Amino acid sequence: MQFKGRTVLVFVMLSVIASSMVTLTFANPSILPLWGDKPAGSSAAAASAASGLTNKDLSKIATTYQLIESKFLKQTDHDTVVNGAINGMLESLEDPFTVYMDQNEAKQFDESITSSFQGIGAEVSSEDGKFVIVSPIKGSPAEKAGIQAHDVIVSVNGEKLDGLTLNQAVMKIRGPKGTQAKLDIVRQGVGDPIQVIVVRDDIDVETVYAEMLPDKIGKIEIRQFSSNTATRFAEELKNLEDQGMKGLVIDVRNDPGGLLNVVVDIVNPFVKDGKPIVQVENRDGKREPTPSTGKGKDYPITVLVNKGSASASEILAGAFQEAVGxxxxxxxxxxxxxxQVTFEKEMGDGSNIKMTVYKWLTPNGNWIHKKGIQPDIAVDQPAYFKAAPLSKKSVIKPDTTSDDVENMQLMLSGLGFAPDRTDGYFSDKTAQSLKAFQRVNGLPMTGEVDTDTANKLEKAILTEIRDPKNDLQLKAAVAELQKELAK
Structure with a gap:
């Protein structure tokens, strides 16, 4: 499959500009701009006909603008009204991945491709008017603060996000290194909103991390699919192979996606020549496969995914599952x-539209949209991996029931201080377990959770979550490779 034209980035971190789990591709669309100067040598009528707009359509739009400008109660800004019209057209498509970027947002978008940036390090989408976390980037401030995939952000630093566009919401979330973003989030299974304080930081542009595990099992983690990821992956893969690697784990957990051509380059050597890596389907139902030119590998491979693996990560997982086995x-x-592809040149004024133009399908033609890639070996992490940050709105005391108590109990369990229950009721036994934790950590043994105790609990449980010995999914992936190698 060969796409022509300029490369366009559709994966954008939440810290830079709004975008949601987007897969990159190339495009060379032959369309006329709906706004701006008409093509040289053509009439306005011809331009409107080519664009699908009749003179009546254009008259209605112009009349609406004139009425706003001359009759509306308050003075209006020209650019705000025009941008609102564009946003309105795109919103009518009811596609959360199709968005408009004004000149400032488009500039930040372009800068994110070529330079480092600062923010919280997560990806967000707009779904039914809600701003939903797709995935926190591994090692990012968002992950460290306990933000999870599918969390819904309802306010930032006390400002509600209701009624904002995706870009507008993200502009409130992003910010310079060292500043705080106080996010009120709603999480599935948790009754009350949780306040999470994220300290913005530099977002690591390195996307590939590799190591050799015991028994010559290699592990390569891909955190996003950006322009240099395929090159870095090839370098790390060769390094592991030169060390005598016998099996490989590819980890794309909490990887929200990226460039389509990059994931194809990564997968290509593993798929035998002629087999499809991925297929794309246009609006007319025409499918075009991307055949491999690779030779395959002679060692077994497992791929790690979770609910934060999206888009290009799913292309990779689908290809390994169906084309590699x-x-x-x-x-x-x-x-x-x-x-999605972006249309910057077509807009003609520095603004940009990112629009959904294709479906992608697995090598066998399966469309996983809103379904996901099903694991061959389903493994849940320990319950404390999903404990939410504590709200810290007030001291948590015994003989109370709340989501905070339940999350505190999950943390104590994960840290080996075994309360008698994890149902959210603050029992005497839970208080004793809490006192034991406070004693070990040099805190006053109050049996209550104040801010200091809450911070200590969260820091300690994050250390446990990051310890590979507690990663049940990684253990299962390695065990599967060992079983294959033993045959």
Missing amino acids: SKIVGETSYGKGTV
């Missing part, structure tokens, strides 16, 4: 099966 380990992935 590798086992997928972990949780059902996010379920993002569409491809």
